Amino acid sequence: MDSMTIIAVASIITAGLTxxxxxxxxxxxxxxxxxxxxxxxxxxxxxxxxxxxxLFVGLAMIESTAIYCFVVSMILIFANPFWNHFIAQTAGQ
Amino acid sequence: MDSMTIIAVASIITAGLTxxxxxxxxxxxxxxxxxxxxxxxxxxxxxxxxxxxxLFVGLAMIESTAIYCFVVSMILIFANPFWNHFIAQTAGQ
Amino acid sequence: MDSMTIIAVASIITAGLTxxxxxxxxxxxxxxxxxxxxxxxxxxxxxxxxxxxxLFVGLAMIESTAIYCFVVSMILIFANPFWNHFIAQTAGQ
Amino acid sequence: MDSMTIIAVASIITAGLTxxxxxxxxxxxxxxxxxxxxxxxxxxxxxxxxxxxxLFVGLAMIESTAIYCFVVSMILIFANPFWNHFIAQTAGQ
Amino acid sequence: MDSMTIIAVASIITAGLTxxxxxxxxxxxxxxxxxxxxxxxxxxxxxxxxxxxxLFVGLAMIESTAIYCFVVSMILIFANPFWNHFIAQTAGQ
Amino acid sequence: MDSMTIIAVASIITAGLTxxxxxxxxxxxxxxxxxxxxxxxxxxxxxxxxxxxxLFVGLAMIESTAIYCFVVSMILIFANPFWNHFIAQTAGQ
Amino acid sequence: MDSMTIIAVASIITAGLTxxxxxxxxxxxxxxxxxxxxxxxxxxxxxxxxxxxxLFVGLAMIESTAIYCFVVSMILIFANPFWNHFIAQTAGQ
Amino acid sequence: MDSMTIIAVASIITAGLTxxxxxxxxxxxxxxxxxxxxxxxxxxxxxxxxxxxxLFVGLAMIESTAIYCFVVSMILIFANPFWNHFIAQTAGQ
Amino acid sequence: MDSMTIIAVASIITAGLTxxxxxxxxxxxxxxxxxxxxxxxxxxxxxxxxxxxxLFVGLAMIESTAIYCFVVSMILIFANPFWNHFIAQTAGQ
Amino acid sequence: MDSMTIIAVASIITAGLTxxxxxxxxxxxxxxxxxxxxxxxxxxxxxxxxxxxxLFVGLAMIESTAIYCFVVSMILIFANPFWNHFIAQTAGQ
Amino acid sequence: MDSMTIIAVASIITAGLTxxxxxxxxxxxxxxxxxxxxxxxxxxxxxxxxxxxxLFVGLAMIESTAIYCFVVSMILIFANPFWNHFIAQTAGQ
Amino acid sequence: MDSMTIIAVASIITAGLTxxxxxxxxxxxxxxxxxxxxxxxxxxxxxxxxxxxxLFVGLAMIESTAIYCFVVSMILIFANPFWNHFIAQTAGQ
Amino acid sequence: MDSMTIIAVASIITAGLTxxxxxxxxxxxxxxxxxxxxxxxxxxxxxxxxxxxxLFVGLAMIESTAIYCFVVSMILIFANPFWNHFIAQTAGQ
Amino acid sequence: MDSMTIIAVASIITAGLTxxxxxxxxxxxxxxxxxxxxxxxxxxxxxxxxxxxxLFVGLAMIESTAIYCFVVSMILIFANPFWNHFIAQTAGQ
Structure with missing residues (x-):
């Protein structure tokens, strides 16, 4: 298993569980x-x-904690800095 | 096990559990x-x-957290950027 | 264990647990x-x-979360894109 | 362990647990x-x-989630597409 | 461990736990x-x-979920299609 | 470990836990x-x-689920078809 | 570890946990x-x-489930058919 | 690890946990x-x-389940048939 | 690891957890x-x-179950028959 | 697996779970x-x-604990001192 | 790892957890x-x-179960018969 | 894996979980x-x-336990004495 | 890993968890x-x-169980007899 | 992994979890x-x-148990006797 595969697997599993x-x-x-x-x-x-x-103010506050998780999940899938680093590294090789 | 198999397995398991x-x-x-x-x-x-x-506004808010999970699950199965990267890499080889 | 076996096993187990x-x-x-x-x-x-x-509207909303799981489970068994990819790959070999 | 044994074991265990x-x-x-x-x-x-x-409408809705599980369990035992694929592959060999 | 032993062990454990x-x-x-x-x-x-x-209608509905499990358990012990496949395969060898 | 030992161990542990x-x-x-x-x-x-x-009808219904488990447990110890298969196989060798 | 030791260990642990x-x-x-x-x-x-x-009828019903466990536990220690099989096999060797 | 050590360890751990x-x-x-x-x-x-x-009849019934566990625990420590079998076997060697 | 060390470790851990x-x-x-x-x-x-x-009769009954555990714990530390067996065996060697 | 891959994987998984x-x-x-x-x-x-x-003061206090987690999660993804150390080390090599 | 180290580690961990x-x-x-x-x-x-x-009588009864644990913990640290056995064995070597 | 990587991984995971x-x-x-x-x-x-x-005094007391965790988490990321020790050691080499 | 490292690690982890x-x-x-x-x-x-x-008498009784844990934790860190034994052994070597 | 790394890792993880x-x-x-x-x-x-x-007396008593944990956590990070021992040993080498 090369580095990129491991990063990808970790990102997939973490994004889902998060x-x-x-x-x-x-x-x-x-x-x-x-x-x-x-x-x-x-x-x-x-x-x-x-x-x-x-109620609406309260729901917004509670929903915000779900949004945090969704944001982290999206970052891991579509804007993962570690993945980008290795992509750049591979491209520059 | 090559990279593509591992990515596929991780995506399948994570999509289901999510x-x-x-x-x-x-x-x-x-x-x-x-x-x-x-x-x-x-x-x-x-x-x-x-x-x-x-009630309907509240149900919509609660359902939204389930939708987040369903969206992540669908992304992992049908629009997985990591899978696409390796597919492109294999095709370009 | 070749790739297809692993994909099949992962799909079976995930479909059931989901x-x-x-x-x-x-x-x-x-x-x-x-x-x-x-x-x-x-x-x-x-x-x-x-x-x-x-009650019926509420039950429909709640049942929808079960339907999401059933849909993912069915996709993994009968319309699994990862499985199809490897089938196509094997056939094209 | 050949592929068919693994598929069979995974199907048996998953069918029961599901x-x-x-x-x-x-x-x-x-x-x-x-x-x-x-x-x-x-x-x-x-x-x-x-x-x-x-009550009867409600019980039917609730029972439906048990039926989903029973259906997946039966599919895994008696109409498992992955098992059929490998049977066909072995037969065609 | 040959295939038949593994299938047998998996069937025994799953039948009991189910x-x-x-x-x-x-x-x-x-x-x-x-x-x-x-x-x-x-x-x-x-x-x-x-x-x-x-009460009796309700008990029948609830008991039905236990029956599903008992049926799967019995199928795995006495009418296991995977076991029968390998028995047939061994006999035909 | 030969096949018979494994079958025996699996049957003992499963019978007890069931x-x-x-x-x-x-x-x-x-x-x-x-x-x-x-x-x-x-x-x-x-x-x-x-x-x-x-009460007695209800207790009978509830006890029936315990009886299912006891029956499976007894079958695994005293009338285990997998064990009998291997005994027969060994005897016929 | 020979077969008899494994059977004995499995019986001891299962009898206690049961x-x-x-x-x-x-x-x-x-x-x-x-x-x-x-x-x-x-x-x-x-x-x-x-x-x-x-109360006494009810206690008897409930106690019966404990008795089932005690019976299985005693069978595993003192009348274990698998153990007896291997004892007989060793003696007949 | 010889057989006697394994039996002893299993008995000790099981007796305590039981x-x-x-x-x-x-x-x-x-x-x-x-x-x-x-x-x-x-x-x-x-x-x-x-x-x-x-109350006293009830306590006696409940205590009986603790007694079962204590009896099995004592049997495993002081009257373990499996241990005795191996002691006898070693002595007769 | 020789037999005596294993017995000692198992006794220490079991005594504490019991x-x-x-x-x-x-x-x-x-x-x-x-x-x-x-x-x-x-x-x-x-x-x-x-x-x-x-209350005092009841506390005595409940305390008795703690006493059972303490007795087993003390037996395992200070009067362990398995430990004594191996001590005797080593001494007689 | 080189150091950078391990650090990246640990950061991804921890950021999500946190x-x-x-x-x-x-x-x-x-x-x-x-x-x-x-x-x-x-x-x-x-x-x-x-x-x-x-209510608003209280929600702010409670939300603060979620913010702590979000901050740590963001630090691990975008301002990870350990990652930066190894990046610097690699660049300076 | 020699015997004394293992005994020491097991005693330390068990004493704390107890x-x-x-x-x-x-x-x-x-x-x-x-x-x-x-x-x-x-x-x-x-x-x-x-x-x-x-209340005081009751607290004394309840505290007694904590005392049992503390006593076993202290015995394992300061008066461990197994540790003493190996110390004596090493000294007598 | 060299020492620094291990320390970094342990710090990252612990900081997040804490x-x-x-x-x-x-x-x-x-x-x-x-x-x-x-x-x-x-x-x-x-x-x-x-x-x-x-309420405010109480919230301050409760928040203090969260602060303890945040402080330990920050120390592990930004002022980790073990990490500094190894950095110094590497620099002094 | 030599004995002293293992003892130290076990003491650190146990002291914290206790x-x-x-x-x-x-x-x-x-x-x-x-x-x-x-x-x-x-x-x-x-x-x-x-x-x-x-209340104060009661709190003192309850706090005592926390004190027991703190005492064991401190003993393991600062007055660990097993650690002292190995220190003495190393010094005397 | 040398001793110092192991001690450091164990201290970091334990300090956080404590x-x-x-x-x-x-x-x-x-x-x-x-x-x-x-x-x-x-x-x-x-x-x-x-x-x-x-309330304040009570909060002080309860907070004290959190303080115990914080103290142990700080000791493990900044005044760890085991770490100091190995530092001294390395320095004296």
Whole structure:
């Protein structure tokens, strides 16, 4: 196995696992947030504007942790600096 | 084992595990969200429009984390840049 | 072990595990959703139409994550691009 | 170990684990759904028709995830395309 | 180790684990279903006919997932197509 | 290690683990069922006949999953077709 | 390592783990059953005869799963057919 | 490593783990049983005789699963038939 | 590594793990029992004699499972029959 | 494998896992915080200003732990001192 | 690696893990016991003498399981019979 | 692999895992603290000053454990004494 | 690797893991104890003296299990008898 | 790999894991303690002095277990006696 193959394999496996594991927490957290939002709406329909606004801000915060994982996953697949280094090295050889 | 086989094996295994693990969280989160939506509807049928709308926005947010995993999984199978690199390399040989 | 055997083994194992692990979350999530739907129906039989409709939309969303896993599993068994590449390569040899 | 043995072993192990792990979620989900159905029936016997109908639709959805696993398991044992490929290859040799 | 020994070992281990793991979920699910059936009977003895009937349908659905595992386990021990293939191959040698 | 030793070892380990893991679920499920039966009896002594009958049917269903495991375990020890095949092969040598 | 040593080691380890893991479920299940029996007795002392009788039947069912494990464990130590086969084989040599 | 050393090591490790894992379940189960016994006594001091008697029968049943493990552990240390076989074999050499 | 070293290492590791794992269950079980004893005392100070007596019997039963582990641990360190066998063998050489 | 390949592989895998595992806790913690914020808003709409302000401070604190992980992940990919050291070393060679 | 090094390493690792794992259960159990003692004191300050006395007896019982682990840990470090045997053997050489 | 590569790899992997695992506890703990702060504010808006102050002190304490992990992680990447030792050694060679 | 290196490595790893794992239980146990102390103080401020005193005794007991781990950890680093033995042996060589 | 490299690697990995695992328990414990402190303050604002004081003492006790881990971690990085021994040995060579 030459260096490029190893880098490619490591990038593929890590990219997949990063988003797979990283989606677990946000999905559960958002599920909980949405669930209580619905309970609150049923309990106090008059506060619907405040509840919806707070929910969206909260979802954005939680989603951001999933986005971090997605960004790292995309970087590893499409803009991997280590891969680029070896590509450049091979090309310059 | 040559490089292409290793890349292929890593892509196959990672693609499967990514969507398998990545489906766990969203499924549970959506289950929780839908469940409380139903409880809320039974408790406050009059707020049905607001509850349904909030539920759909929430489900979309949660589903998005599953979509991230599905996208990464599809990229690894059908548009894998590392695989393409080695295919190009082999063809150019 | 030649390349084709390795690809085949990886595809078989991944296809099975993908749907096996991927069925866990949706099954539990749908169980929770159906359970609360029944509780809600018993509590508010008059809202039966809204509850049933919301339940079906929710189940469809949750089932979609299981479908993603099933699709990936089927692709790996019957339309595996890596397998096809090596088949073509062998045939063209 | 020749290729056919490896494919056979991988198919056997995967077929068993797929249905074993895949039966876990649906069994628990259905148990929860049936349990709340019974609670709801005891609480609101008059809504028995609606509850039973919703329960059966729900059970069908949950059972479907177990069916996916069973189908993949059966495909791996009785209609395995990778196994057939190697059988054909051996026969044509 | 020749091919037949490996196939036999894999079949033995998989057959055992399949039914062992596969019995976990149904047993817990049925326990939950029976438990709530008893609670419901104590709470609403008049609905005993409906509760019992729904319980039996539910138990049948849950038991079905255990049956799937048992069937796969039996197939692997007594009607294993891979084993039969190698037996036939050895006999025809 | 010759084939017979490997088959024997695999059968011993699998037989033990099958019944050990397979006893976990039914024992917990039956414990839950018996526990609620006792609660129900204390709450509604008049429904004692129906509760007892439903309990016994439920216990039989749950015990059946333990029986499956015990049967597979016994088959592996005393009526193992793979072991018999190799015994016959050795005898016929 | 000759065959007899391997069989002996496998039997020792399996015998121990079988009863160790197999005692976990029944002990917890019986603990739950006894606990609710005591709660029920305190709540409804008049139904003491029915509760005690149902408890004993239930404990017997749960204990049976522990007995299965103990029986397999004893068979592996004192009446192991594989061990006996090799003893006979060695003696007849 | 000769056969006797391997048998001894396997016996030592298995004997320890058997009682260690096997003590987990009974200890938790008995803790639960004793705990509810105390709650019941505080709630219904008049039923003290029945509660105490039922508790002791229950504890005996739960303790029995710990005893099974202890018995197997002692057999493996002090009356191990496999060890005795090899001792006899060595002595008769 | 000669036989005596292996036996010694196995005994040391097993002795430690046996009491370490074996202390987990009893400590939690006793914690639960003591906790409910205190709740019961606060709720029904008049039944203090019965509660204390039952608590002590229960603690003794739970502690017994820890004692089993401690006994096995001590036997393995100070009265290990396998170690003694090899000591005797070495001395008699 | 030369040093640079190993450093690159370790950096890729660690960068992915760091943000993946590190996103789990904050996502769940924020989900819980947002959920109770919504409950509180529904219960006490008048305190909406204080609740929202406290929520945002809290979310910032929780998000900070995710940021730590993201920062370490980015450092490992784009500003890795160990990688730079070896790059410099190779260039200076 | 000679015998003494192996014994030393095994003793060091086991001594540490024994007390580390062994401290888990008692700490949690005592935490639970102390917690309910405080609840009981707040609920029934008049029974303070009985509660405190029972708490101390209970804590002593729970602590005893931690002491067992500490004793085994200290024996392994400072009075290890296996280590002493090899020291004596080396000295007598 | 020379010493420097090994040290670098170990530092990279440890730095990532330290902050990743170390962020789990504080994020969950802070989530719980913020959540109850919001509940308390909704329940007793008049005590808002005391609650906010206590919350901030508490968050600081919890955050401190995350800071410890971040500090160790940064030390390992940017001020690693072991790495510096080997750099100095190489430079002085 | 010579003996001293192995002993040193084992001591370092064990010392760290001992206090790390050993801090888990006491921290959670003390958290629970302090939490209920605060609840009790809010519920019964008059019993503040008794509650505080009992809390401190309890915390001391729980902390003691953490101290055991810290002591073993310090012994392994600074007063390790096995390390001292080898140091003495090397010095005397 | 020479001794110094091994010691360095072991120290780096252990130092990181010690504080990472060791921060888990205290963070959760403190989270629980702070949470109930806030609940208590909202419920009984008059006891605010006692509650705050008890909270700070409790947090100090819990933080102490995190400090133990941090101290061990720092000792391993900056004052490691084993590392110093080998440094001294190398220098004296």
């Amino acid at each position: 988003i797979a594991i990283g989606a677990l927490g946000p999905a559960l957290g958002e599920g909980k947030a949405v669930a209580t939002a619905l309970t609150s709406l049923a309990q106090q329909p008059d506060a619907s504007a405040t509840i919806t606004r707070t | 969507i398998a693990i990545g489906a766990l969280g969203p499924a549970l989160g959506e289950g929780k969200a839908v469940a409380t939506a139903l409880t809320s509807l039974a408790q406050q049928p009059d707020a049905s429009a607001t509850i349904t709308r909030t | 749907i096996a692990i991927g069925a866990l979350g949706p099954a539990l999530g749908e169980g929770k959703a159906v359970a609360t739907a029944l509780t809600s129906l018993a509590q508010q039989p008059d809202a039966s139409a809204t509850i049933t409709r919301t | 249905i074993a792990i895949g039966a876990l979620g649906p069994a628990l989900g259905e148990g929860k759904a049936v349990a709340t159905a019974l609670t709801s029936l005891a609480q609101q016997p008059d809504a028995s028709a609606t509850i039973t109908r919703t | 039914i062992a793991i596969g019995a976990l979920g149904p047993a817990l699910g049925e326990g939950k279903a029976v438990a709530t059936a008893l609670t419901s009977l104590a709470q609403q003895p008049d609905a005993s006919a409906t509760i019992t009937r729904t | 019944i050990a893991i397979g006893a976990l679920g039914p024992a917990l499920g039956e414990g839950k069922a018996v526990a609620t039966a006792l609660t129900s009896l204390a709450q509604q002594p008049d429904a004692s006949a129906t509760i007892t009958r439903t | 009863i160790a893991i197999g005692a976990l479920g029944p002990a917890l299940g019986e603990g739950k059953a006894v606990a609710t029996a005591l709660t029920s007795l305190a709540q409804q002392p008049d139904a003491s005869a029915t509760i005690t009788r149902t | 009682i260690a894992i096997g003590a987990l379940g009974p200890a938790l189960g008995e803790g639960k049983a004793v705990a509810t016994a105390l709650t019941s006594l505080a709630q219904q001091p008049d039923a003290s005789a029945t509660i105490t008697r039922t | 009491i370490a794992i074996g202390a987990l269950g009893p400590a939690l079980g006793e914690g639960k029992a003591v906790a409910t004893a205190l709740t019961s005392l606060a709720q029904q100070p008049d039944a203090s004699a019965t509660i204390t007596r039952t | 943000i993946a595992i590190g996103a789990l806790g904050p996502a769940l913690g924020e989900g819980k915080a947002v959920a109770t914020a919504l409950t509180s808003l529904a219960q006490q709409p008048d305190a909406s200003a204080t609740i929202t302000r406290t | 007390i580390a794992i062994g401290a888990l259960g008692p700490a949690l159990g005592e935490g639970k016991a102390v917690a309910t003692a405080l609840t009981s004191l707040a609920q029934q300050p008049d029974a303070s003498a009985t509660i405190t006395r029972t | 902050i990743a695992i170390g962020a789990l506890g504080p994020a969950l703990g802070e989530g719980k603290a913020v959540a109850t702060a919001l509940t308390s504010l909704a329940q007793q808006p008049d005590a808002s000053a005391t609650i906010t102050r206590t | 206090i790390a794992i050993g801090a888990l239980g006491p921290a959670l146990g003390e958290g629970k104890a302090v939490a209920t102390a605060l609840t009790s103080l809010a519920q019964q401020p008059d019993a503040s003296a008794t509650i505080t005193r009992t | 504080i990472a695992i060791g921060a888990l328990g205290p963070a959760l414990g403190e989270g629980k303690a702070v949470a109930t402190a806030l609940t208590s303050l909202a419920q009984q604002p008059d006891a605010s002095a006692t509650i705050t004081r008890t």
